[in-house]
Amino acid sequence: MFSYEEIQQIRNQFPMLKNNENKNIYFDNAATTQKTVQVINTIKKYSCNLNSNVNRSVHFLDKFTTNSLELNRKHMKYFINAKYREEIIFTTGTTESINLIAFCISKFLKKSDDIIISHSEHHSNIIPWQVLSQKNNANLKVIPVNSEGALNIRVFKKLMTKKTKFIAISHVTNTFGIINPINKIIKTAHKQNSLVLIDGSQAISQITIDVQNLDCDFYVFSIHKMYGPTGLGILYGKKQILDKLPPYKCGGGMIEKVTFRQTLLAGLPFKLEAGTQNMAGIIGTNKALKFLLNCSIIKVKSYETKLLKYAIKILSNINGLQIYYKNSKLTKILSFNIEKIHSFDLGKLLTNYGIAIRTGAHCAQPLMEYLKITGTIRISFAIYNTIEEIDIFYKYLIKCLELLS
Structure with missing residues (x-):
C-alpha cells in the first residue's frame, strides 16, 4: 500500500x-486519466526536436522514429506478455481496434452464425457487432446481467452453441466497474471453437494482463485510460489469427509492392497499420508504461x-x-x-x-x-x-x- x-x-x-x-x-x-509530466515532456521533445515520419526515409530522424516505434511495440509486448511483437497493432484507440476486428472477420462469418456480447457493454463494443450481424445475416445474442449487475453465466452457457463464432466482452464494465469472469468465458468459448475479444479499457491500468495466460484471441485497450496520450490504442491478436485477416484499410506502410495489376501486402504488424502512425503518442506511451510499472x-x-x-x-x-x-x-x-x-x-x-x-x-x-x-x-x-x-x-x-x- x-x-x-x-x-x-x-x-x-x-x-x-x-x-x-x-x-x-x-x-x-x-x-x-491525466498525463504525467514525463509523458507530456516526451511528446513535446519529440514534436519540437525529433519529428519525422516512420518507415519512409533513410535520414537520421526517420531512423530514430522507426526505431522508437518498434522499441515501444516491444515494450507493449512485454507489458501484456504477448508471444510475438507482431501481435501488437497500433490503432487510434479501443473503438478502432474493435471496428478493425469486426470488419476483418466479416468474410469468415456465415449466415445464421452467432455473435455474443453482453448487456453491460460500452456502445463501442455493441454497435460494430450489431452492424456486422445485420450485414452478414448473423444472430446477435446478449448475455443478461443478474440482480447484482454481474453477467449471468448460466444463461451465457445456454447461448453458446456450435453456431457461436465470436464473443466480445469487457474485462471490467465501464458503468459499474464489475470484473467479468473472462477466464471462464474464454474457456467455454474455445470448447466450441469460438473466437473471443476482450475490451480491456477499464482493466489495463489496474489489472496485470497476461494475454497468453488468458488465452484470449484479441485484447484491446486505449492508452489514454492508463495515464498516456489520447488518440492511441492497442490491438493484441494471436499471430496465427491476425495472419489470416484481410487489411482493414489500405495505403502507405501496409504494402510490400504495388503495381496496377496487383498489390503484395506486407506482413504483420504492418498489414494492419496503414498510414502514418501517431508517433508522438507511441513515444509518449513508453513513459506511461514506466510510470505504471514503477508504481x-x-x-x-x-x-x-x-x-x-x-x-x-x-x-x-x-x-x-x-x-x-x-x-x-x-x-x-x-x-x-x-x-x-x-x-x-x-x-x-x-x-x-x-x-x-x-x-x-x-x-x-x-x-x-x-x-x-x-x-x-x-x-x-x-x-x-x-x-x-x-x-x-x-x-x-x-x-x-x-x-x-
Whole structure:
C-alpha cells in the first residue's frame, strides 16, 4: 500500500494536480486519466526536436522514429506478455481496434452464425457487432446481467452453441466497474471453437494482463485510460489469427509492392497499420508504461480499492442513495443514484465546486434501459486520488442535495 507521502509524490508528477490552485477534484478517470509530466515532456521533445515520419526515409530522424516505434511495440509486448511483437497493432484507440476486428472477420462469418456480447457493454463494443450481424445475416445474442449487475453465466452457457463464432466482452464494465469472469468465458468459448475479444479499457491500468495466460484471441485497450496520450490504442491478436485477416484499410506502410495489376501486402504488424502512425503518442506511451510499472499495478489496484471501499462506506450514510452494485466484485468505479434527484442536475451543481464526475448513461444505453433507469452518477478513481478528496466530495454532495431538496 502507498504511504501518504508516496501519493503526494505521485500527484506531483501530474501537472494538472501539481498546479491545481483551485484544488479541483477529478473523479472521471474511467473516461480518461491525466498525463504525467514525463509523458507530456516526451511528446513535446519529440514534436519540437525529433519529428519525422516512420518507415519512409533513410535520414537520421526517420531512423530514430522507426526505431522508437518498434522499441515501444516491444515494450507493449512485454507489458501484456504477448508471444510475438507482431501481435501488437497500433490503432487510434479501443473503438478502432474493435471496428478493425469486426470488419476483418466479416468474410469468415456465415449466415445464421452467432455473435455474443453482453448487456453491460460500452456502445463501442455493441454497435460494430450489431452492424456486422445485420450485414452478414448473423444472430446477435446478449448475455443478461443478474440482480447484482454481474453477467449471468448460466444463461451465457445456454447461448453458446456450435453456431457461436465470436464473443466480445469487457474485462471490467465501464458503468459499474464489475470484473467479468473472462477466464471462464474464454474457456467455454474455445470448447466450441469460438473466437473471443476482450475490451480491456477499464482493466489495463489496474489489472496485470497476461494475454497468453488468458488465452484470449484479441485484447484491446486505449492508452489514454492508463495515464498516456489520447488518440492511441492497442490491438493484441494471436499471430496465427491476425495472419489470416484481410487489411482493414489500405495505403502507405501496409504494402510490400504495388503495381496496377496487383498489390503484395506486407506482413504483420504492418498489414494492419496503414498510414502514418501517431508517433508522438507511441513515444509518449513508453513513459506511461514506466510510470505504471514503477508504481506496481498490484499496488495501484490495492490503493484504488481502498478508495472505493471508503467511498462506499461514506456514501452509504446518505438516505435514498442506491449504489450499483456494492455486493459485486468492483474495481475503481462507483455508480449510484439518489432518490428523486436527476444525475445531470447533481453533476452540474458539483462542477460549480470544482468536482468533475460523470453522469448519464455512460455509453451504455441498452444496459440503462434493461435496468429501467435513465443513468447514474459515476465517480472513478486513479492512483493520484485521495481519501481527503472523497471527504470533500461528500461534503459538497450533501450541500448539493440540500439545494436540490
